Amino acid sequence: MPPIVMERSGEMEVFARVVQDGGFSAAARNLDITPSAVSKLIARLEARLGTRLLVRTTRALTLTEEGEAYHHAALKILQELNDADQAAAGGAVRGRLRINTTIPFGTMFVAPVIPDFIARNPDLIVDLSFTDGIVDLVAEKTDVAIRMGDLPDSGLIARKLGQSRRVVCASADYLVRCGFPVNPADLEHHECLTFNFRRARPSWPFRCGGQDVAQPVKGSIVVNNGETMKQMALAGAGIARVGLFHVADEIATGRLVPLLEEYNPGDLELVHAVYVGGGPLPHRVRDFIEYMVVTLGASPLLRADS
Known part of the structure; x- marks a missing residue:
């Protein structure tokens, strides 16, 4: 030996x-x-x-x-x-779990399930940080972040949690003042709310006659997160294109009106858990990610197979 x-x-x-x-x-x-x-x-x-x-x-x-x-x-x-x-140790999940995500997603989907997750893991301390800025996981000592949209190239490991189709919508007040777009080309004459991300598209995708087209859009307001986009749309500032989970309640109550659905290309806003690789994944992180896979999988707005 x-x-x-x-x-x-x-x-x-x-x-x-x-x-x-x-x-x-x-x-x-x-x-x-x-x-x-x-x-x-x-x-x-x-x-x-x-x-x-x-x-x-x-x-x-x-x-x-x-x-x-x-x-x-x-x-x-x-x-x-x-x-x-x-x-x-009996499979116990211990220590401090540091979680970061955006304010709207954290408020809607993460915070409500944390009490149940802690009840399942009473020796765990959950440290939540909700911000619309992208944090450096290593510098901020964050165990796992939940991010929406396309992920930039990085050394992080990603696990898909869910997805949401995108929807074009506007308030009834805006549509009364400015009219309904009948086809994507009509957007040239409308105030369109856009994102200021570097990766944001200068145009919106549609499907017309079986062909994918990119319709240029422009407007006076650009924002950096979906919650602000929703608030601007509710205020009648213009037409928005966001993940459905952001505006599902407002559409259901009629505060926002979906537009151009017959031209919707069916593209998706993906939701991922991301974490630093290169070593063994702590049990607390793995358990939380698996828990969110199940939890978000039960939501009709974010089912990974929708």
């Missing part, structure tokens, strides 16, 4: 953190140890294995072929160790 290496799992955890954070200094900050300690641990690991795992330059840190293989195996082992700890 080979000799037991007592520090092996610790070396794996440090190595996984270096890869996740993209450098020794960042890993050291998150592990609360010195960069020199991280460097010594990695050097000791490479010496023990007899191979180089990382190539370090002034600009970047990359994995060697052996490093890629070891990283993949280490993540699997660390996850199994974490599962073993959880099993030994």
Whole structure:
């Protein structure tokens, strides 16, 4: 039997953190140890294995072929160790779970279910942050964020929670003043509320005669979130195009009127849980994500298969 290496799992955890954070200094900050300690641990690991795992330059840190293989195996082992700890502790979910999402989504879908989630996990502390800005998960020490729309390229891991079709709508007051658009081309003569995201489209998609078309839109108001968009539409400021979950109640009560539904292309606003990869997923994070998959799956507005 080979000799037991007592520090092996610790070396794996440090190595996984270096890869996740993209450098020794960042890993050291998150592990609360010195960069020199991280460097010594990695050097000791490479010496023990007899191979180089990382190539370090002034600009970047990359994995060697052996490093890629070891990283993949280490993540699997660390996850199994974490599962073993959880099993030994009776599967209890403990600690502080930090969750971030937008104000409207958090208010509508997250806050109402948190009491039940805590009742299922009484040893857990849930730390909620609702903001319409995109937070840095690592810098803000956020465990999981729930985000809507297309995700930009990043090193984050994403799990789809649900989806909502988009709808064009306006208030009855606006339509009385400005008239109903009969077809997408009529939007050229209307005030259209748009988003100021860099990834926001300068036009709205429609399906006309079996063909997908992009209708240019313009207006005097641009916003950075769906809740403000809804409020502007309710105030009669123009025509909005948002995820249905934002305005379903207002449409049901007649405060907003859906428009051009026969031209709706059926495109979707996706909802994802995103979290930092590169290591074993804490049990509290995994349980929350699975809980939200089930919870949102029960909502007719956000069913993942709708």
